[in-house]
Amino acid sequence: xxxxxxxxxxxxxxxxxxxxxxxxxxxxxxxxxxxxxxxxxxxxxxxxxxxxxxxxxxxxxxxxxxxxxxxxxxxxxxxxxxxxxxxxxxxxxxxxxxxxxxxxxxxxxxxxxxxxxxxxxxxxxxxxxxxxxxxxxxxxxxxxxxxxxxxx
Numbered sequence: 001x002x003x004x005x006x007x008x009x010x011x012x013x014x015x016x017x018x019x020x021x022x023x024x025x026x027x028x029x030x031x032x033x034x035x036x037x038x039x040x041x042x043x044x045x046x047x048x049x050x051x052x053x054x055x056x057x058x059x060x061x062x063x064x065x066x067x068x069x070x071x072x073x074x075x076x077x078x079x080x081x082x083x084x085x086x087x088x089x090x091x092x093x094x095x096x097x098x099x100x101x102x103x104x105x106x107x108x109x110x111x112x113x114x115x116x117x118x119x120x121x122x123x124x125x126x127x128x129x130x131x132x133x134x135x136x137x138x139x140x141x142x143x144x145x146x147x148x149x150x151x152x
Contacts, residue, residue, distance in 0.1 A: 006038045008103050012132045015081040018045040019139055025050055029139045032058040032082040034066035042066030059090035063097055074098045083136040085112035091120045101126040105136025
Protein backbone atom coordinates (compact mmCIF):
# COMPACT_ATOMS: atom_id res chain seq x y z
CA UNK A 1 0.00 0.00 0.00
CA UNK A 2 1.37 3.42 -0.99
CA UNK A 3 0.84 6.33 1.34
CA UNK A 4 0.04 9.67 -0.26
CA UNK A 5 2.16 12.62 0.81
CA UNK A 6 -0.43 15.28 1.64
CA UNK A 7 2.08 18.11 1.60
CA UNK A 8 1.62 21.66 0.36
CA UNK A 9 3.41 20.60 -2.85
CA UNK A 10 0.91 17.76 -3.38
CA UNK A 11 -2.07 20.10 -3.30
CA UNK A 12 -0.30 22.87 -5.22
CA UNK A 13 0.22 20.33 -8.01
CA UNK A 14 -3.58 19.91 -8.03
CA UNK A 15 -3.94 23.70 -8.37
CA UNK A 16 -1.41 23.64 -11.23
CA UNK A 17 -3.54 21.03 -13.00
CA UNK A 18 -6.44 23.48 -12.79
CA UNK A 19 -4.20 26.24 -14.16
CA UNK A 20 -3.36 24.04 -17.14
CA UNK A 21 -7.10 23.65 -17.81
CA UNK A 22 -7.34 27.44 -17.91
CA UNK A 23 -4.35 27.62 -20.26
CA UNK A 24 -5.92 25.04 -22.58
CA UNK A 25 -9.08 27.17 -22.67
CA UNK A 26 -7.15 30.32 -23.57
CA UNK A 27 -7.55 31.78 -20.08
CA UNK A 28 -4.83 33.26 -17.88
CA UNK A 29 -3.45 30.07 -16.31
CA UNK A 30 -4.42 30.36 -12.66
CA UNK A 31 -5.77 27.40 -10.75
CA UNK A 32 -7.05 26.82 -7.24
CA UNK A 33 -8.21 24.01 -4.98
CA UNK A 34 -9.83 24.11 -1.55
CA UNK A 35 -8.80 21.32 0.81
CA UNK A 36 -10.49 20.16 3.99
CA UNK A 37 -9.21 17.20 6.01
CA UNK A 38 -6.72 16.31 3.26
CA UNK A 39 -9.52 16.09 0.68
CA UNK A 40 -10.01 18.43 -2.27
CA UNK A 41 -13.56 19.74 -1.89
CA UNK A 42 -13.44 22.59 -4.39
CA UNK A 43 -11.64 23.20 -7.67
CA UNK A 44 -11.47 26.12 -10.00
CA UNK A 45 -9.55 27.81 -12.76
CA UNK A 46 -9.96 31.15 -14.46
CA UNK A 47 -13.14 31.33 -16.55
CA UNK A 48 -13.12 35.07 -17.18
CA UNK A 49 -13.02 34.88 -20.99
CA UNK A 50 -15.22 31.78 -21.20
CA UNK A 51 -18.00 33.29 -19.08
CA UNK A 52 -17.35 36.92 -20.09
CA UNK A 53 -17.27 37.64 -16.36
CA UNK A 54 -14.44 39.62 -14.79
CA UNK A 55 -15.21 38.03 -11.40
CA UNK A 56 -14.81 34.43 -12.62
CA UNK A 57 -11.41 33.99 -10.98
CA UNK A 58 -10.06 30.56 -10.06
CA UNK A 59 -10.43 31.26 -6.34
CA UNK A 60 -14.07 32.29 -6.68
CA UNK A 61 -14.85 29.09 -8.58
CA UNK A 62 -13.09 26.97 -5.93
CA UNK A 63 -14.81 28.81 -3.04
CA UNK A 64 -18.26 28.27 -4.53
CA UNK A 65 -17.57 24.61 -5.15
CA UNK A 66 -16.23 24.08 -1.61
CA UNK A 67 -19.15 25.87 0.05
CA UNK A 68 -21.62 23.81 -1.96
CA UNK A 69 -19.78 20.65 -0.85
CA UNK A 70 -19.84 21.71 2.82
CA UNK A 71 -23.34 23.14 2.71
CA UNK A 72 -22.26 26.34 4.43
CA UNK A 73 -20.73 29.74 3.87
CA UNK A 74 -17.62 29.39 6.03
CA UNK A 75 -14.45 27.51 5.13
CA UNK A 76 -12.56 28.26 8.33
CA UNK A 77 -11.17 24.73 8.57
CA UNK A 78 -10.06 24.69 4.93
CA UNK A 79 -6.96 25.58 2.96
CA UNK A 80 -6.97 27.40 -0.37
CA UNK A 81 -4.08 26.47 -2.68
CA UNK A 82 -3.76 28.89 -5.57
CA UNK A 83 -1.02 29.27 -8.15
CA UNK A 84 -0.91 33.09 -7.99
CA UNK A 85 -1.33 35.42 -5.03
CA UNK A 86 -5.01 36.37 -4.87
CA UNK A 87 -6.23 39.78 -5.96
CA UNK A 88 -8.07 42.08 -3.56
CA UNK A 89 -11.47 40.73 -4.66
CA UNK A 90 -10.51 37.13 -3.98
CA UNK A 91 -8.79 38.02 -0.71
CA UNK A 92 -11.98 39.83 0.30
CA UNK A 93 -14.01 36.74 -0.55
CA UNK A 94 -11.58 34.69 1.56
CA UNK A 95 -12.20 37.15 4.40
CA UNK A 96 -15.98 36.74 4.23
CA UNK A 97 -15.60 32.96 3.98
CA UNK A 98 -13.27 33.01 7.02
CA UNK A 99 -10.67 30.97 5.15
CA UNK A 100 -8.46 29.01 7.54
CA UNK A 101 -5.25 29.00 5.51
CA UNK A 102 -4.04 30.46 2.21
CA UNK A 103 -1.17 28.86 0.31
CA UNK A 104 -0.05 30.51 -2.91
CA UNK A 105 2.72 29.88 -5.41
CA UNK A 106 3.76 33.00 -7.30
CA UNK A 107 3.57 36.48 -5.81
CA UNK A 108 1.82 39.24 -7.74
CA UNK A 109 3.62 42.51 -7.04
CA UNK A 110 1.23 44.51 -9.27
CA UNK A 111 -2.25 43.13 -8.61
CA UNK A 112 -1.89 40.90 -5.56
CA UNK A 113 -3.86 41.73 -2.44
CA UNK A 114 -0.72 42.59 -0.46
CA UNK A 115 0.32 45.30 -2.94
CA UNK A 116 -3.18 46.64 -3.56
CA UNK A 117 -4.77 46.55 -0.11
CA UNK A 118 -2.37 45.16 2.48
CA UNK A 119 -3.78 42.39 4.60
CA UNK A 120 -7.49 42.12 3.89
CA UNK A 121 -7.69 38.48 4.95
CA UNK A 122 -9.63 37.23 7.95
CA UNK A 123 -7.44 37.82 11.04
CA UNK A 124 -7.08 34.10 11.80
CA UNK A 125 -6.13 33.14 8.22
CA UNK A 126 -2.64 31.65 8.08
CA UNK A 127 -0.63 32.51 4.95
CA UNK A 128 2.10 30.46 3.28
CA UNK A 129 3.67 31.94 0.16
CA UNK A 130 6.09 30.66 -2.45
CA UNK A 131 5.02 27.00 -2.63
CA UNK A 132 6.19 25.74 -6.03
CA UNK A 133 6.80 29.39 -6.95
CA UNK A 134 9.01 28.56 -9.91
CA UNK A 135 6.49 26.22 -11.56
CA UNK A 136 3.59 28.60 -10.95
CA UNK A 137 5.52 31.60 -12.30
CA UNK A 138 6.77 29.74 -15.35
CA UNK A 139 3.26 28.84 -16.49
CA UNK A 140 2.26 32.52 -16.38
CA UNK A 141 5.45 33.65 -18.13
CA UNK A 142 4.91 31.21 -20.98
CA UNK A 143 1.27 32.30 -21.37
CA UNK A 144 2.06 36.02 -21.52
CA UNK A 145 5.08 35.49 -23.76
CA UNK A 146 2.90 33.59 -26.25
CA UNK A 147 0.18 36.24 -25.95
CA UNK A 148 2.67 38.99 -26.82
CA UNK A 149 3.68 36.97 -29.89
CA UNK A 150 0.00 36.73 -30.86
CA UNK A 151 -0.22 32.97 -30.30
CA UNK A 152 -2.47 32.83 -27.25
